[in-house]
Amino acid sequence: MMVKGKVWKLGNHVNTDDIIAARYLNTTDSQELATHCLETLRPELVQKMEPGDILVAGENFGCGSSREHAPIAIKAAGFSLVIAVSFARIFLRNAINIGLPVVETSEAKRIREGDLLEVDFEAGMIKNLTQNSQYFWSGYPPFLQELIKCGGLMKWVRKKYIKSE
Amino acid sequence: MTITEKILAHHSHQEKVTPGEFIEASVDLVLANDVTGPLAIQEFEKIGATKVFNPAKIVLVPDHFTPCKDIRSAELVKKLRDFSRRYQVRFFEIGQVGIEHALLPELGLVQPGQLVIGADSHTCTYGALGAFATGVGSTDVAAAMITGRIWLRVPATFKFTYHGQRQRWVGGKDLILYTISRIGVDGARYQTMEFTGPVIDSLPIDDRFTMANMAIEAGAKNGIIAPDEITLTYLKSVITAFKMEPADLRSDLDSIYCQQIEIDVNQIEPQIAVPPLPSNSRSVRELTGTRIDQVVIGSCTNGRLSDLEKAAAVFLHGKVHPEVRTIIIPATQNVYYQAVKKGLIDTFLTAGCVISPPTCGPCLGGHMGVLAKGEVAVATTNRNFVGRMGHPESLVYLANPEVAAASAIKGRIAHPEEVVNP
Structure with missing residues (x-):
């Protein structure tokens, strides 16, 4: 899989309240959640972004609450990928479970707002077309690769548990 | 292992x-x-x-x-x-x-x-x-x-x-x-x-x-x-x-x-975590001047019976400051009932607190005590992220139940000994 998009850069410890505030958690509608994505932190972002754009963050992205509404909002807003130096664990599993691509690499520090990136998941390569550089990441462990390949946890469960019954 | x-x-x-x-x-x-x-x-x-x-x-x-x-x-x-x-x-x-x-x-x-x-x-x-x-x-x-x-x-x-x-x-x-x-x-x-x-x-x-x-x-x-x-x-x-x-x-x-x-542990004094991260913890003494608008005592962190007992013991020494609203949230129906039987609710009501039914409510800015722009709360909850309890420009300080109660009485962040042994 390949994605290409423009970067929106965020800092360290972006929490799930920043991504989607609790006042919007009285709905499960992904499109509605998307309209409030990152509203507290960057109110203009959702209006200005283009589908396929990439979020790049520092350390511990998605810390705080377990609300899956956070990766749902990011995915429904049209972001193709989140790259961060590190992810908080519940956010990471939620993203993988719902099929939102995430890449964990310390190279995220070098990426700047507005950079144009081309990401090749199979090769584990990020091409920074703006800075004319490239970064590699080690990829996911085999178990997570299997989950991702299935298209998320529920598809994996259906394949493994429900179809076999 | x-x-x-x-x-x-x-x-x-x-x-x-x-x-x-x-x-x-x-x-x-x-x-x-x-x-x-x-x-x-x-x-x-x-x-x-x-x-x-x-x-x-x-x-x-x-x-x-x-x-x-x-x-x-x-x-x-x-x-x-x-x-x-x-x-x-x-x-x-x-x-x-x-x-x-x-x-x-x-x-x-x-x-x-x-x-x-x-x-x-x-x-x-x-x-x-x-x-x-x-x-x-x-x-x-x-x-x-x-x-x-x-x-x-x-x-x-x-x-x-x-x-x-x-x-x-x-x-x-x-x-x-x-x-x-x-x-x-x-x-x-x-x-x-x-x-x-x-x-x-x-x-x-x-x-x-x-x-x-x-x-x-x-x-x-x-x-x-x-x-x-x-x-x-x-x-x-x-x-x-x-x-x-x-x-x-x-x-x-x-x-x-x-x-x-x-x-x-000998060195540790009562703590208070300054917004916007739970890791910004300091000794309460360093912040005792900070004016507050609201106090919340409850949550999955500190809404159990002994938490309410600790808060009530402080409220025996003073009433809620006239410019502060204090919300007590027993974490469960049973905690609430025990608090009634032990006379804690009596103490809270006499001190001028309001009692909420069990709920997460204000901890995540849901309801039952949401903050307006610029308002400041001391809460016994667990997160003090930006806008956690309401408006993005409101602030939450995290503390234990006694610090929260003392702050409610003083109308500013306070050490419990300011109220209990003045």
């Missing part, structure tokens, strides 16, 4: 597990609430599931926006209620419901050695009883409701050893805030925080709940305390019979820890 590794090995039917290893483990209890449960049900139905793995091991606790704050939250709770009737899983109606992480232990639903997952980040609270308990997402819960299993990466364990004597006014909240300030909000990311040492050995169960509850605020997968006499005494008060499995719930002497720190 550590206590966490032993529980994970037992639940994945292996002799041994190693940090970093991926396992599929069986779960003893699956939890979701009114925010996360509806999404889980949606995913459950989307793949055409028609039965749950074991109705007795699934609990739905509508605690976040209840009693329902608006039509939409009422619809979410209805979804849980309908699902519970159809699949015979446990659902707690208003009148029985309480904040999930106070309610489930109180009902004896969590026991040492169990593996508990919950679509709520503070599920780690149950580590206080020697269970492996961790917060997951809604999709995880949907999958676990079908399969009775969860995928996990075995965490490495970070050992914390607490020595010395706790000063007066220093409780579990202060110990955990201080600890998080030492290691940062991602200081234990993906890891287990194992709390040990003489201070923990004598720490009351409610304070242990508070400590394990906030392990997530350091990024941890779980917090855990080996079960001992204090744990067993508590368990005997809530359940008639239980079996500890695996039986040996102590970390082996040759356990491998990724990190270890020793904490001298």
